[in-house]
Amino acid sequence: MRHGKYPFILSFLALPVGLYAWLVIVPFAQAFQISLTDWSGSSNQFDYIGLDNYVNLFKDDRLVLPALRNTGIILVVLPVVTIGLSLFFAFMLNIGGRSRQGRIEGVRGSRFHKVVFFFPQVLSLAIIGILWKQVYAPENFGGLITGGLEALGLPSPVNGFLADKRLVLVSVIGVLVWSAVGLYLVFFSSAMAAIPRELYEAGIVDGAGRFQTFFKITLPLLWESVQTAWIYLSIIALDVFVLVYMMTPGQGGPDGASEVVGGVIWKYAFKHGEQAFASALGVVLFFAALTLAVVSLRAGRRERIEY
Amino acid sequence: MRKPSTTPHFSRRRLLGTTAAGVAATSLAACATSGSDEDIEDVSVGDDAENPFGVDGSLPLDVVIFDGGFGDEYAVQHQEMYQSAFPDAKVEHLATQAIAETQQPRFAQGEPCDVLDNSGAQQIPMDALVTDGELAELTPLLDAPSYDDPNVTVRETLRDGVLEAGTFNGKVYALNYVFSAWTIWYDAALFADKGWTPPTTWDEMLALCPDIQAEGIAPWTYAGQHPVYLYDMFLMLAGRHGGVDVLKAIDHLEADAWRHDSVVAAAEAMYGLWEAGYILEGTPGIDHIQSQTAFNNHEAAFIPVGSWLPNEQKGIAPEGFEYAPMGVPYLEGSVQPGLISAGGEEPFVVPQKAANKPGAYEYLRIMLSKQGSQIFGDTVQAATIVKGVELENLAAQLTDELVSNPEDLFQPRFRFWYTKMDEEVRPALGGLMAGEIDPDQFIERMQTVADETAADDGVEKFTHGA
Numbered sequence: 001m002r003h004g005k006y007p008f009i010l011s012f013l014a015l016p017v018g019l020y021a022w023l024v025i026v027p028f029a030q031a032f033q034i035s036l037t038d039w040s041g042s043s044n045q046f047d048y049i050g051l052d053n054y055v056n057l058f059k060d061d062r063l064v065l066p067a068l069r070n071t072g073i074i075l076v077v078l079p080v081v082t083i084g085l086s087l088f089f090a091f092m093l094n095i096g097g098r099s100r101q102g103r104i105e106g107v108r109g110s111r112f113h114k115v116v117f118f119f120p121q122v123l124s125l126a127i128i129g130i131l132w133k134q135v136y137a138p139e140n141f142g143g144l145i146t147g148g149l150e151a152l153g154l155p156s157p158v159n160g161f162l163a164d165k166r167l168v169l170v171s172v173i174g175v176l177v178w179s180a181v182g183l184y185l186v187f188f189s190s191a192m193a194a195i196p197r198e199l200y201e202a203g204i205v206d207g208a209g210r211f212q213t214f215f216k217i218t219l220p221l222l223w224e225s226v227q228t229a230w231i232y233l234s235i236i237a238l239d240v241f242v243l244v245y246m247m248t249p250g251q252g253g254p255d256g257a258s259e260v261v262g263g264v265i266w267k268y269a270f271k272h273g274e275q276a277f278a279s280a281l282g283v284v285l286f287f288a289a290l291t292l293a294v295v296s297l298r299a300g301r302r303e304r305i306e307y
Numbered sequence: 308m309r310k311p312s313t314t315p316h317f318s319r320r321r322l323l324g325t326t327a328a329g330v331a332a333t334s335l336a337a338c339a340t341s342g343s344d345e346d347i348e349d350v351s352v353g354d355d356a357e358n359p360f361g362v363d364g365s366l367p368l369d370v371v372i373f374d375g376g377f378g379d380e381y382a383v384q385h386q387e388m389y390q391s392a393f394p395d396a397k398v399e400h401l402a403t404q405a406i407a408e409t410q411q412p413r414f415a416q417g418e419p420c421d422v423l424d425n426s427g428a429q430q431i432p433m434d435a436l437v438t439d440g441e442l443a444e445l446t447p448l449l450d451a452p453s454y455d456d457p458n459v460t461v462r463e464t465l466r467d468g469v470l471e472a473g474t475f476n477g478k479v480y481a482l483n484y485v486f487s488a489w490t491i492w493y494d495a496a497l498f499a500d501k502g503w504t505p506p507t508t509w510d511e512m513l514a515l516c517p518d519i520q521a522e523g524i525a526p527w528t529y530a531g532q533h534p535v536y537l538y539d540m541f542l543m544l545a546g547r548h549g550g551v552d553v554l555k556a557i558d559h560l561e562a563d564a565w566r567h568d569s570v571v572a573a574a575e576a577m578y579g580l581w582e583a584g585y586i587l588e589g590t591p592g593i594d595h596i597q598s599q600t601a602f603n604n605h606e607a608a609f610i611p612v613g614s615w616l617p618n619e620q621k622g623i624a625p626e627g628f629e630y631a632p633m634g635v636p637y638l639e640g641s642v643q644p645g646l647i648s649a650g651g652e653e654p655f656v657v658p659q660k661a662a663n664k665p666g667a668y669e670y671l672r673i674m675l676s677k678q679g680s681q682i683f684g685d686t687v688q689a690a691t692i693v694k695g696v697e698l699e700n701l702a703a704q705l706t707d708e709l710v711s712n713p714e715d716l717f718q719p720r721f722r723f724w725y726t727k728m729d730e731e732v733r734p735a736l737g738g739l740m741a742g743e744i745d746p747d748q749f750i751e752r753m754q755t756v757a758d759e760t761a762a763d764d765g766v767e768k769f770t771h772g773a
Contacts, residue, residue, distance in 0.1 A: 042414040042431050043439035062730070138589025141597055159741065160592030163531060249532035254591075255734035255743075270407050272726045273435025 028286070034279040041275030053280035063267065064281065067252075067259040070169055074176070074240055074260065075292075079233040082177050083226060086184035089117060091214050093185070094192045095200060114189065118182040125179070129246025132175045136161040136247070162248055165257040172243055172258055180236070184229050191225040192218060231296055238289050241266065261285050350447045350664050356457035359672075360447065360665035364393035368666040371410060373426035374402040376619060377485070377653070381686045382424075388673045389666075396666065407431050414441055419658035421667040425481070426653050433481065433654065434724060438767045442480040443657040448668045449479065454676030461675055467713035469651040469692035472723070477772050482671055483651025484683070486690040487614040488706050489539035490632035490647070495701075497605060498631075505633050507644075509544075509576055512609075512636040516585050519608045525587035527580055528607035530595035534737030535722070535729075537577070539648040540611040540635050541736060542719040545573035547637040547646045551717050555771055558721045560761035565754040572638055574739060574746035581742045591741040603628065611635070613652075617702040618688050630702045634709055645715040649706075651692045721757075724769045731756040 035053055039046035057064050093110040107113075120128065137143035138160035139150050149156035157164040161171040195218065203213050219226075241262030245251050252259035252267070261281065269278035352359050368389065372382040379402035386398045401420075403409055407429040413419045414431070419441070425431055436442050449462040449470075462470075466486060473481030493505060501522065506512035516526040530536040546554040549569025556564040564570070580586055587607045590598065595612075602610040603625055617630040624630070637644040655674070657667040673679050680693040690698055690706075698704075710716060722729040735752050738744040744752070760766055 040435040040439050042411050042436055043441050044415055044417045045439065062727075137597075138592040140587075140589045141593055141601075157592075159531065159589055163592035163741070165743075249592075249594075249737070250534075250733060253532075253734055254737060267730075270411070270429070271432065273432035 031279045031282050031286075034276050035283050037276045039276040040273045041269060041278075042273060046276070049276075053277050054284075056277070057280055057284065062256065063252075063259055063264045066256045067261045067264040070257075070259055071238060071240070071261045073169065074173055075234060075237040077173055078176055078180075078237045078240075079230050081173075082180045082184060082233055083229055085177065086181045086229075087188055087219070087222070087226070089113075089181065089185050090188035090192055091210075091218060094189055095210075095213065095218065114186065117185050120179040121182045123179070125242045126246060128175060128179055129243050132171075132243075133162065133247045136171055138163070163254055165254055168248055168254065168258045172240075172247065175243055175247070176236070176240065180233065184233075187229060188222060188225060191222050195221050227296065231293055234292050234296065235289060238262075238285060238292070350443075350668055352447050352451045356452045358669070359451040360668045362393060362665045362669045363663075364395045366663045366666055367397040367399060368422070368663055368670060369399040369420040369661075370401070370422045370670065371406070371420045371424060372400070372402045373406055373424045373653070374404055375427045376615060377683075377687045377689070378402075381683045384682045384686070385670070385674050385679055388676075388679060389670050392669075392673070393666075405429055414658065417660050418662075419660055421657065421661040421663045422670050423656050423658065424484075424653065425656050430654075432726060433475075434726060434767070434769075436656070437475045437480055441659055443659045443661065443664060443667075445473070445479045445482055445657065445668075445671070448482070448671055451668070451672060454672055454679070461672060464675060464694060465692050466694050468649070468716040468718075471771075472651045472718055472720075473654055474772065475724075476769050481654035481656045482675075482692075483654050484674060484691055485651065485653040486649070486692045487652050488632070488647055488649035488710055489543070489611065489613050490706065490709065491540065491635050492602070492610050492612055492616055492630055492632055493608055494602075494605070495629035495631035496627050497608070505631070506636045507633075509636045509638045513579075513583075513585075516583070520585075524605055525607045526585040527609050528587040528590050528593075528598045528601050529611055529740070530593065530598045531589075531591035531737065531741070532594040534733045534740070536595065536598075536611055537736045537740060538722060538732060539719065541573055541577055543635045543646055543648055544576060544638065545570045546717065546719075547635070547641040547644050548572055550643045551646060554717060554719050557757070558719060558724070559770055560721070560725075560757050560768070562758070562761075563754070565750050565757060571746060571750055574749050576638060577736075578739055578742070578746050578749075581740055586740065591737060614702070614706050615689060617700060621688070632702060632705050632709065643715065645712055646717060647709055647715055648718050649710045649716050650718045720769070720771070725760050725766060727760055727766075728756055 034046075036048055036050060037046040038049050093106040093113055095106065123131075134142065135144040137146070138158065139146040139156060141160070143160050146156040146160060157167060161167045199217055199221075200213060203217055208216065239262055240260050244258050244260050244263050245266075248254075248258045252263045262285075265278045265281050265285070268274045268281065350360050353361050355361070368386075370382065370386060372379045379400075382402070383400065386400055390396065390398055399420075401409070404427055406423070406425060406427055410420065410423060410425075411431055414436075425433070425436075449460065451461050453459045453461050453464045455464075469483065469486060470479050472483040473479050495505075497503075498505060501518075503515060503518065504511075506515055512526075519526045542554055542557075545567075546569075549567060553564075553567050553569050556567065557570070587601060593601070598607075598610060599612070599616070599620065601607050603620065603623070614632065617624070620628075620630065634645070634647050655671060657664060657671070661667050674683075675691075675693055677693070677696070680691040680696045683689070683691050684696050684698055688698065688700060688703075690696065690703060722732060732753065735744070735749055739746065739749045761768075
């Protein structure tokens with residue numbers, strides 16, 4: 001190695017690493033520090049109180065425990081439903097069509113469908129929230145779904161979907177899925193495009209139907225993409241807050257039925273004036289996300305198929 | 308969890324220096340929880356009636372206004388008044404809705420603004436600010452000679468009872484500048500047209516409901532997604548029945564305060580509206596805009612809102628609509644039927660560590676002058692807490708009649724004193740009015756959270772003055 005190489009490299013590294021440390025690592029470290037205090041957030045005085053905040057976290061059955069439960073539900077349901085739907089759609093749009101003259105292609109109008117499915121991705125979450133709030137509104141206030149159900153003579157929640165404790169969380173998850181499917185559809189589509197057509201042709205010659213083609217060929221070859229999507233969606237699930245904030249009554253209601261961890265952190269930090277408690281919950285969320293990423297990467301590890 | 312960076316003004320040299328410090332990570336200096344304690348000076352009232360706080364006219368004044376329903380035009384004009392009194396002072400004006408986002412970091416650093424209109428959805432919690440000792444007491448302001456007459460103190464120019472809302476354990480920390488009352492609203496024109504008499508008692512109201520329904524109108528609606536709009540209606544119903552002490556007991560977290568007969572009677576009456584089907588269908592699922600629109604469209608006859616309603620509806624009110632307020636119809640056997648929730652709103656505070664405290668007090672004194680108050684009345688058509696400013700609208704005049712007896716003014720406070728109670732009373736009231744929980748469950752739920760709050764040593768307790 002030639003003289004002066006390290007100082008040269010270091011001089012390039014210093015700035016990005018420094019910025020990263022200052023803007024990411026230090027605030028993270030500080031959240032740990034703050035979580036051990038009784039800091040309110042609007043003062044420059046605080047005392048260290050040890051792990052009290054962490055102990056109290058798991059005693060809070062009004063906000064924290066419902067939030068952990070709801071976030072857990074979203075964490076399971078959102079990736080499963082989103083990946084399932086977008087894999088299905090991607091398969092149908094790319095491979096699932098009737099084979100015409102031996103060529104493998106998607107269902108009729110697949111290009112048009114792709115654009116339509118991708119549409120929600122173009123809208124900002126705030127707009128989606130306002131849009132769906134109206135869609136879910138009570139029937140006599142112009143709710144689209146309630147109005148539709150009523151017109152068909154089916155039962156619908158009289159106060160709209162978001163004011164019903166049993167339906168609010170499902171409604172929020174529905175919007176999340178609706179807005180995410182398009183992106184993963186495109187994501188899986190491009191991954192599917194990389195699968196050699198000969199494999200399908202061979203399969204069809206051997207008499208495989210769509211069902212078998214999907215489970216025996218497509219899915220195994222897409223495994224890495226699915227895994228990536230899973231991690232992204234899990235992180236979205238842990239982060240979900242904007243929709244709950246925009247759509248639900250009392251930003252997590254009615255009566256705590258749609259509280260999520262992100263929302264509870266916000267409530268404690270800015271509405272209750274308990275920054276330290278909020279930081280403790282943030283630290284818990286941080287470790288949950290970290291564990292999740294590590295576990296899903298490890299557990300999902302399979303042999304890579306070369307083609 | 309991520310905090311806004313508190314490092315201002317990057318220059319390249321500073322950036323490099325900062326980066327080095329960050330890499331070294333030897334200290335957490337200049338981060339969110341640091342900042343120095345400066346010596347805090349208390350402001351006293353001097354002899355000079357023109358400048359009682361001894362304002363140094365060369366110091367800048369930093370004013371932050373909540374840019375909500377009232378806008379900031381009035382504040383700009385107040386600042387012009389300050390500016391003409393102190394031509395050398397540089398007045399910093401910030402109008403924003405993001406109060407907590409922009410101002411909380413400044414409190415945390417020990418460098419807050421001088422005057423803060425701590426209002427709106429992003430209000431910094433008052434209980435936390437008071438408990439932390441971050442706010443200056445406003446007694447010097449109240450004891451100072453008023454702007455217009457040196458023989459009258461500022462306190463004497465204010466309406467009765469308006470300081471209550473900013474008083475924490477007998478000390479005034481916030482000046483709630485706007486005078487408002489929580490009332491029940493109806494369209495006087497509609498009532499005159501149909502020959503209905505606005506009911507004064509609950510039974511009269513119940514008797515009128517079938518007539519209203521016969522016209523295809525639902526008797527009641529409210530902001531179902533924000534059940535806090537029911538808070539004052541419910542508590543006044545209870546307070547009118549049993550007297551104001553019933554409400555004070557609730558605020559003071561006394562044992563069994565919620566199980567008082569009057570409170571139970573009020574809960575049963577409210578629940579009765581749902582049982583009888585007197586609430587506009589879908590109401591629990593709508594917000595304040597939708598409920599007020601339904602009210603404007605004559606889909607519902609009564610709605611509980613504060614005095615700002617006519618001003619808020621200005622421009623969208625239907626032709627010929629006459630917003631008229633009334634007290635909540637009282638239950639039979641009420642001992643204090645005139646009780647009404649009225650007082651100051653829109654809290655202006657002076658941070659304890661403000662750089663220019665005398666200037667801040669002077670600015671508030673200007674706001675409370677006749678001219679300052681008239682500016683507010685002219686720009687937003689709402690009353691301030693200063694006596695004797697005339698407004699030319701029906702609703703304001705009717706409200707003035709409702710609040711004429713100072714003995715009957717009372718603002719229930721537990722929601723402002725204890726955030727946890729606030730978070731509980733909203734869904735509980737919403738559930739009660741939507742028929743999800745019955746009055747007994749409602750009472751037990753509120754009594755439970757009141758007992759928990761009372762038993763929690765970590766929560767600072769507040770009381771009403773004698």
